[in-house]
Amino acid sequence: MLHSTLLSPNSPGFRPDDLFKAADLSAVYEVACRLKAASLAGDTGDRPLLGKNIALLRSRPPEAQPSMLDRAALDLGARVAHVRLGPPIEPNGIQFRGLSQMLGRLYDAIDCASLTPAEVRQIERHAGVPVFDDLESAGHPARAMADLMTLREHGCTPGPYMQIAFLGDPLSRRAENFFDLARAAGIRLRQFDPSGTTDGVEFVVDALDADRWVLHAPRGLIDAAECSENHRFVLRAMLLVTMNGA
Structure with a gap:
């Protein structure tokens, strides 16, 4: 479940509780x-x-x-x-x-x-x-949504063969939000051991540094400025x- 949204019940279209689907x-x-x-x-x-x-x-x-x-x-x-x-x-x-x-x-x-x-x-x-x-x-779903938006712009589209390799702590707020949003979009994620290899996976989220995620697409490293934008x-x-x- 997505964390840290807390929007008022007066907000149109949103749930009046602290967790969002x-x-x-x-x-x-x-x-x-x-x-x-x-x-x-x-x-x-x-x-x-x-x-x-x-x-x-x-x-x-x-x-x-x-x-x-x-x-x-x-x-x-x-x-x-x-x-x-x-x-x-x-x-x-x-x-x-x-x-x-x-x-x-x-x-x-x-x-x-x-x-x-x-x-x-x-x-x-x-x-x-x-x-x-x-x-x-970083713990708000908006940050994870920006990460996923960036990957999707680089060709990470929903489909049975599409997956994202994830390196780092999957229990951080940002990671949990990212996993939920990716699954809802129909994109699979696999957690990889940092000491191993991600060969064969086109998209990688390197979250080993919790404060600075690094995104990779088939063409290489994605500029952090893109995700910031x-x-x-x-x-x-x-x-x-x-x-x-x-």
């Missing part, structure tokens, strides 16, 4: 592909989230450079506010409920990073707007589908 994200994948095709054709779109406000709840001040999520939201016309969290508040208390309700009145969506699952769940419960659990993190399109699609019902 791969089918729930098929619309996001289709929109991401459509956004990329339009971009390659020179169509930058009409900024469909113009006038929308997104709060990024963070425990630290923002970095000097805009994050991937910042850029994805701005691409769609949304305004982004970095809201720095103060001292911890009891998630089940009245004060936390009041904070969540206030955020819901001020913002059209909320992304939570560095919060416990209980805290995110309470914000989701009381804010009344779409709530994400660290949308741009696709991650941005997937983030845009996630925001668009969730906030605009696209």
